[in-house]
Amino acid sequence: MNKEIDPHTATETTGHEWDGIKELNTPLPRWWITIFWATIVWAAVYWFFMPAWPVFGGYTHGYLNHSQRDDVRNAVVALKTERQGREVALSNASLEQIEKNPELLQFALAEGKSAFADNCAACHGSGGQGAKGYPNLNDDVWLWGGKLEDIQHTITVGARSTSPRTRYSAMPAFGRDNLLKPEQISDLTEFVVALSGRPADKSAVGRARKLFADNCAQCHGAAGKGDRSMGAPDLTADSYLYGPARQDISDQIWNGHGGVMPTWEGRLSPETIKSLAIYVHSLGGGE
C-alpha cells in the first residue's frame, strides 16, 4: 500500500502519477460510501425477489413473481366485484326506484357522470350545455321528452342512428330542394320569430300564415307547439337548436338540418344507460 503523503496538503496520494503530477487520495464521506454499498446490496436483494433480468424466452420472475399487469387485472376484478352488488341492484330497480334510493342514486350519478364524460361530452359539452346543433341537456326543452324513460330510450336507440328502432325525424330542406321560394322562406322566418313572441314584420307574418299551415303544421302543430312523438321542436319556446337569429331560422328552413346521435345499445351496458339517464335527468331539466 502506498502511504506517500503530499507535503503541500498533508494528504495521502493514490500513487498515480502523470508527468510528475500526483493524484491526492481524498475519499468520499463515509455516509456516502455506506449508502453506495447499501444500494448494491439492495440491488441483489431486489433481483432475488422481483422480476429483473431478461433471459432467453422471457425474464427472471423473482421469488415474489410480481407483475404489474396482474396487479391491474386484479384491481379491475376487485373493482368489478365491489361494484357487482350495486350493478345488479341497478339492473333490477326501475328508474324511479333508483331515484328514491339515496345510496343507489349516488352510485348511478357517479357512474352516469363518468360515462357522460367518456361518451357524451364530445357533442353535448362537458356540462351537458350543448352547442349549436347539439341539444342543451340542462334546459327544459326536449325534442323526444325529458322524463327518465324518454331519456333512457333516446340514449338506447339514438337519433337518426343505425338502430332499427332509432328516433327519427326529418325536416325537409325547403329551400335547397326547391319546395318553397326564397321570399316565402323569408316570410316563414318572420312567422317563426313571431311565434316565440318576438317583434316581427306583421305583413310577412300575415302572408306566411297559410304557408305555415300547409308546410309546417303537420309536424310542428297548428299553433307551432311541436310534437314530441315526431321529435318536432316547439317553435313557441325561446330556445333554438340551430340558433335564434333570423339568419339561423331561415337557414334551418332552407336546409332542414338534422343531427345524428348514435345508438348506445350494445356499446354501453343497460345499467350504464340507466345511470346516464339518471345523470342527465339530474342536470336540472328533467321532467
Next chain:
Amino acid sequence: MNFPLPGIEAGPEIVSRSDARATNSAAMRKSYIARVPIYPKSVHGTFRKLKWIAMSVLLAIYYLAPWIRWDRGPGEASQAILVDLARERFYFFFIEIWPQEVYYITGLLIVAAVGIFLAAALLGRVWCGYACPQTVWTDLFIFVEQLIEGDRGARIRLAAEPWGVKKVFKRVSKHFTWLAIAVLTGGAWVFYFTDAPTLAHDLLFGAAPWPAYVFIGFLTFTTYSLGGLMREQVCTYMCPWPRIQAAMTDNEALGVLYRRDRGEPRGSYRKGDLWNGRGDCIDCHQCVAACPMGIDIRDGAQLECINCALCIDACDDVMDRVGRPRGLIAYDTEANVERRLKGLPAVFHFIRARTVFYAVIMLLVGSAIVLGLANRSTVSLDVIRDRNPDFVSLSDGSTRNGYMLKLMNRSGFERNFELSLSGVRPKQVRVIGIDGSALPVNVSVPADRVRTLRLLLTVAKHDVRMGEQPITFTLVNSLTHEKASVSAVFVSGSGS
C-alpha cells in the same frame, strides 16, 4: 483519567485536571476524519437541576398529552389534543380547527417562530439548551449511558477495553434501553393522530392500521440514531438553527459565556499560590469534560455551543473549591465582557429594537388568533356557482343558475338551519333531495359535518338582468340565530 499535563510541574493541585479537549471545535474538525467520541462528565448544580426539571416536564407533556380527554358532544372526538387526519380536524382542548381554517396554524407557527427569535435575542439559545427534542432525548440517552457504563472515566476505559463478557453485557444493555426508549417515543407520537385508548388497544393486539407501525418504526430509528449515535453531530451539521441564530443574535443577548475579562491569563493553580496578576481560570478543563458538544467554552461564542449551561455548573464547582467567586462561566453578554475589560460596569439591555419588534409581532399575531378564535362561528356556508354551463336559458325566456352549497356545522350536535336568499326575485328554487323547497329551506346538518346541497335557482325573464346580479345566501341556526352569509352572483345571457 486525571493526570497532570506534560510540561506542567506536578504539585498539590486542589482540582484535578481533565485531559478533555475540544474535539468538536471548528479547528479540530477536518474533512474525512471520523467522529471523535465525546464522553461528557456528569455535573451537579443549579443548571443541571433546571435541565432535569425541563426534561421531566417536557417528556411528561409529550407522553401524557394525548391521553387527556375532552368532551365535545356525541359527534366529535373526545381527545383534548388530536390531529385527526382521516376526518380532517385538528383539536386542541376547546379549539377545533377545520381545514378551511388552517390560517390559525399559520398564525401559531408565526408566533412560535418569532417566539424563538425573541428567546434568542433575550436569552441566547435557551431553546437549544433546554427544550429542543434533540437536546432532551440526547440528555436522556447520556443519562442511561451513565447509569449503565459509569461516568466519563469509566466509559473511556470501557471503550478501550477488549471485548469481553462485561463489555458486551454493558453495551447490549445500553443499546437495548436506548431502543426501548426509542420505541416508546415513536409509540407515543402516533397517539396524537388517532384516539389514543383505541389505538393503544389495537397496537397491542396487532390490529392497528399499518401507518401506525411504520411511523413507530421510523421514529424509533430516528430517536435511536439521532439521540444515541449521532448526538452533537445533529446540532453541528444537520440543524439550520445555529446558522440562523448566528444571524439573529447580537452582543447584547445573554448566552453561556466564559468571562475572559476575569479568567485570563489562565494557568494552573496550586495550593498556596497567590491570585495576584493572574486570572481565575485554573485551566482544569472541567468545563470541556462536562460539555456534551465536545467544545471548549473558553474559545468564545461558537456555532457548536447549544448553551446547555452544564459548563457553568462544572466551573462553579471548581471555583467553590479554589475559593474564588462563582460565575467565571455564566449567563452574560459579550458586550458586558467588553465593558468590564474597559473598566465599565456591566449593564443588561433587554429592551432593544429587535426584542421590541419581536414582541410586537408576537402580540399582533397572537391577538389576531385569539380574536379570530373568540369570534369563530360554528356555522359556515360556502357557495360554488356552476360554471359549466354558466347559466341555462329556459324555453319561457327565464334563466336558471345552479349552485353547490356547502353547509358546515362545526358543533358536536346535529342542528337545523334555515337557508334563505336575497338579491333576486326567484321564480323557482329547487334544492335537489329536499321536497317542497319554498324559501327559507329547512335543512338539518349532522354533527361536525359538511352537508352538500345542489340548488337550482330560476329567475323569470322580466326579473333578470343581462350579466351578473349580486345575490346573498344566508344560513341561520333556527335555535341560536347564529348566522352565515355568503355573496354570490346570478348570471344571465338575456334580460335588460
